[in-house]
Every structure is written in C-alpha cells, then in structure tokens.
Amino acid sequence: MPDWSIKLHDGIHSLGQTAWDACAGADNPFVSFAFLSALEDSGSVSRRTGWLPQHVALHSPDGQLAAVCPAYLKGHSWGEYVFDQGWARAFEAAGGSYYPKLQIAVPFTPAPGPRLLLHPEAPPETASVLAEALRQLCGDLQLSSAHVTFCTEEDSALLAQRGWLPRLGVQYHWHNQGYQTFDDFLAALSSRKRKVLKRERRDANAAGLTFETLRGPDITRADWDAFYRFYENTIDRKWGSAYLTPSFFPLLSDRLGDKVVLMVARKEDQPVAAALNLLGTDTLYGRNWGCVGDWPFLHFELCYYRAIDFAISHGLKRVEAGAQGEHKIQRGYIPSLTHSAHWLQNRSFYASVASFLEQERAAMQAEVTALSELSPYKQDTE
Numbered sequence: 036m037p038d039w040s041i042k043l044h045d046g047i048h049s050l051g052q053t054a055w056d057a058c059a060g061a062d063n064p065f066v067s068f069a070f071l072s073a074l075e076d077s078g079s080v081s082r083r084t085g086w087l088p089q090h091v092a093l094h095s096p097d098g099q100l101a102a103v104c105p106a107y108l109k110g111h112s113w114g115e116y117v118f119d120q121g122w123a124r125a126f127e128a129a130g131g132s133y134y135p136k137l138q139i140a141v142p143f144t145p146a147p148g149p150r151l152l153l154h155p156e157a158p159p160e161t162a163s164v165l166a167e168a169l170r171q172l173c174g175d176l177q178l179s180s181a182h183v184t185f186c187t188e189e190d191s192a193l194l195a196q197r198g199w200l201p202r203l204g205v206q207y208h209w210h211n212q213g214y215q216t217f218d219d220f221l222a223a224l225s226s227r228k229r230k231v232l233k234r235e236r237r238d239a240n241a242a243g244l245t246f247e248t249l250r251g252p253d254i255t256r257a258d259w260d261a262f263y264r265f266y267e268n269t270i271d272r273k274w275g276s277a278y279l280t281p282s283f284f285p286l287l288s289d290r291l292g293d294k295v296v297l298m299v300a301r302k303e304d305q306p307v308a309a310a311l312n313l314l315g316t317d318t319l320y321g322r323n324w325g326c327v328g329d330w331p332f333l334h335f336e337l338c339y340y341r342a343i344d345f346a347i348s349h350g351l352k353r354v355e356a357g358a359q360g361e362h363k364i365q366r367g368y369i370p371s372l373t374h375s376a377h378w379l380q381n382r383s384f385y386a387s388v389a390s391f392l393e394q395e396r397a398a399m400q401a402e403v404t405a406l407s408e409l410s411p412y413k414q415d416t417e
Contacts (some may be wrong), residue, residue: 038096041168043089043106047071049101050092057155058103062316063148065141070313071105077283080142084278085111089137091172093165101152101157102165104150107139108178114278116145116358117184117204117375118363120255126179126364126384137172137181143278145206145358146320147373150186155194166197173380184375192378200385200392202375203399205406207361207368211337211353214347220367228365228411232340239336244300244307246344251292259284261306265325278293279323296345298337300330310337310343318409319362321356339366370406372399 044050052068059066072073074080075088091104112120115138123133139150152163165306169416173181181192194200214220240246249258288295296312296319308326312319324338342354356368364370377392379385 039101039164039168040094041172042092042402043172044092046075046088047090047105048075050090053094054100055103058100058152060149060152060155063146064291064294064313064315064320065144065146065148065154066105066150067291070287071141073283073286073290076144077280077286079279079283080107083111085113085257086138086142091139091165093161093168094159095161099156100154100155101161102151104139104152104165104169105141107138107140107142108135108176110134112121112251113276114143115140115182115184117182117202122388124215125130125387126381129384131179131381131384133179135178137169137176137178137345139169139181139183140185144322145185145373146322146355147185147187147206149190150183151190163197164192165288166194166199170199173378179380179384181378182375183291183377186374186376188374191376194378199376199378200389201369201396202377203396204373204375205370205399206358206373207356207363207372209343209346209356209368210252211346211350211352217347218342220343223413224367224411225413232366233310235332236340237274239330239332239340240244242302242330244302244340245304247299247301247410248341249297249299251288251295254288254295254297256285258306258309258405259288262297262309262311262325264324265285265306265309265327266323267325268327269325281310292359298341298345300337302328308333308337310342312342314349317352319351319354320347321354335366339363339368343367361409364406364409365388367411369410369412370403372403 050384055068063358066072080086086109089106089108091106092100093102095101126133151162151165169181191201267277294314295315298310299306300308307328311322319342321338321342326333356363379388
C-alpha cells in the first residue's frame with residue numbers, strides 16, 4: 036500500500052466525531068461515534084474489560100482520511116457472539132498464542148452492519164487497501180489473527196477476495212412486506228399461526244399491565260435505573276456477564292436521542308419489564324430486555340410484537356431481534372444469514388480453519404434452508 040498510511044487510535048475521541056461519522060454515515064447506529072463513545076466513556080469498553088480500543092484510520096496518498104474501522108485488541112473471546120474459543124484452544128494446544136487478537140467489531144452487539152467504514156469521497160481502491168492493511172497489522176503487532184464480525188455481505192465478499200476466510204451465522208429478522216397495520220401482518224400468516232399470535236398478545240395484554248414506548252429525551256434516569264435492574268436480572272438468570280455498565284444507557288440516550296427506543300411494561304405505574312431497541316434508517320434493532328416477575332408471553336409482546344407494531348407505523352423495512360432463538364420463526368422472524376471474515380497469520384492454522392469453515396458454511400446454509408420450512412407465512416397453496 037505505497038503512500039497510504041494507517042494510524043491506530045486508543046480511543047475514539049482522538050479521531051473526533053466529525054471525522055468518524057463522515058466515514059460511518061447515519062444508517063447504522065452501532066457504528067456511530069455516539070454509540071462507540073458511550074461504550075468507552077461508560078467504562079464498558081476498556082483495558083479492564085479486555086476490550087482495548089485500537090481504532091483504525093486509513094489515510095489516502097493525499098493525506099485525507101479515507102476509512103475507519105472500530106477495532107479492539109482482545110485478550111479473550113467474550114462479548115463477540117461469533118464463537119472462536121475452539122480455535123483458540125486448538126492453536127494453543129499446538130503451541131501457539133491465540134491472544135491477543137484484533138477484533139473489528141461493535142462490542143457486545145450481534146447486529147449486522149458495516150465494519151469497513153469508507154469516506155464517501157475516498158478513492159475507489161480504498162476498501163481493498165484497507166483489507167490488506169488489516170492483514171498487515173497482524174504481522175506488525177505480532178497478533179495471531181484479525182476478525183471482522185457481523186459485517187455486511189459486501190464487506191465479507193471483499194475481504195474474501197483478499198484472502199480472508201468467510202464465516203456464516205444465522206439470525207431471525209422480520210421483513211415488512213408493505214403492511215399498513217399489524218392486522219395486515221397477521222393476515223399474511225397461516226390460520227393456525229395467526230391464532231397462536233393473537234392468543235399470545237391477548238394473554239400478555241390481559242395481565243393488567245400498561246405499555247409505553249419512550250424515545251431518547253423522554254427516558255428518565257429512573258427509567259434507566261429500572262431497566263438496568265431488569266438487564267442484570269436477565270444476565271443472572273442466564274449465568275452471563277453484565278458487560279454494559281449502569282452509566283452506558285443514559286449516555287446512549289443523551290447521545291443518540293430519538294434513535295433510542297425503550298418499550299416499557301408497568302404494573303400499577305411501577306415498571307416490571309423493558310426492551311431496548313435502536314433505530315436505524317430503515318431497521319429497528321432489538322438489543323436488551325429484562326423483567327421482574329413472571330408474566331405470560333410478555334417477552335414476545337415487548338420484544339417481538341410491539342417491535343413489529345413500531346416498524347409498521349414508522350415505515351421501516353426490518354426488525355432485527357438479536358442473536359439466537361428459533362422460537363422467533365413462529366412469530367414472523369425468518370432465518371437470515373449473518374457474515375464475518377477472519378484472517379489467521381499462521382499458514383497451517385489458516386488452512387485448518389479454512390477447511391473447518393468450508394464444512395460449517397455448507398452446514399449453515401443447509402440449516403437455514405431447513406429452518407425456512409418452518410415459516411409461519413401462508414404458502415402459495417393456501
């Protein structure tokens with residue numbers, strides 16, 4: 036990459052909001068300066084948590100900023116949702132050191148989106164230069180590997196052309212087929228599935244709860260305090276780790292404004308559950324949820340059905356409800372492939388992982404085909 040230059044920044048503030056967002060654009064909230072800076076400023080991302088910011092800035096031969104990447108040095112594989120712990124064990128069993136590694140990602144966020152963030156006026160070869168530069172960083176920093184996770188299909192394809200190994204995953208997304216109302220969506224389902232959804236909504240709304248959808252500035256500190264209790268409760272029940280600190284959520288609300296959508300359920304004016312969503316240009320992204328008590332079908336109501344209601348009323352194309360959960364299929368969320376790309380410095384290890392991923396991709400594509408057969412939507416014969 037003659038005359039191109041690359042610089043690593045140990046915090047997003049050293050790049051600045053104007054420069055970062057000029058490359059990140061406005062479509063995806065997770066790669067925005069607002070979101071990534073809230074992670075850093077809240078202490079959710081730090082050396083202490085094992086996410087050391089090393090954001091990549093690529094400058095073209097004329098010295099102009101051409102691209103950025105959200106990048107982190109990692110000493111573990113927690114909070115990524117593209118699982119490589121087996122690779123780490125295999126490499127270390129063979130005498131290698133898998134960590135530290137370079138993670139090009141949005142921490143704790145399994146939401147697909149761009150990871151190679153190109154300035155709109157960047158030269159046409161910028162993406163290819165960036166792909167090569169990230170590979171070179173592994174050698175320069177003596178890292179075992181680099182991983183671009185939950186990237187777009189376009190990012191993955193470009194990286195694959197430069198020798199990176201593509202990997203597939205699966206999530207469940209709802210797609211708006213021009214619905215004007217929730218009833219329009221219900222009408223697209225098979226009769227049996229439609230009855231199930233109606234019953235679940237009826238039961239959730241028969242528990243004496245009231246529901247409210249709040250946007251950024253309308254969310255109070257008391258709302259966030261309650262939400263954090265719910266978040267911790269969900270983590271405790273799943274034997275997980277609370278990656279996000281209490282101060283992260285108010286910071287996010289302050290910085291992203293109306294793009295933060297909090298759906299709250301209350302019993303006698305006391306919050307008992309909430310679901311956090313972020314709003315993109317054409318997509319609602321479901322992120323975290325939690326509750327206290329046992330409320331029939333409340334999770335489905337807050338996280339899936341009210342998200343669909345919101346998407347329809349705001350003319351959005353999709354709802355992406357986060358990682359895992361085949362149960363989402365029956366509620367209108369269909370299997371969708373996710374993408375990542377991986378570079379491994381050791382050539383024999385690279386070959387082993389390439390062989391594994393070739394088999395995994397075939398299995399994943401077969402799984403998506405099989406899961407698609409479970410679609411709740413009407414078939415042509417109905």
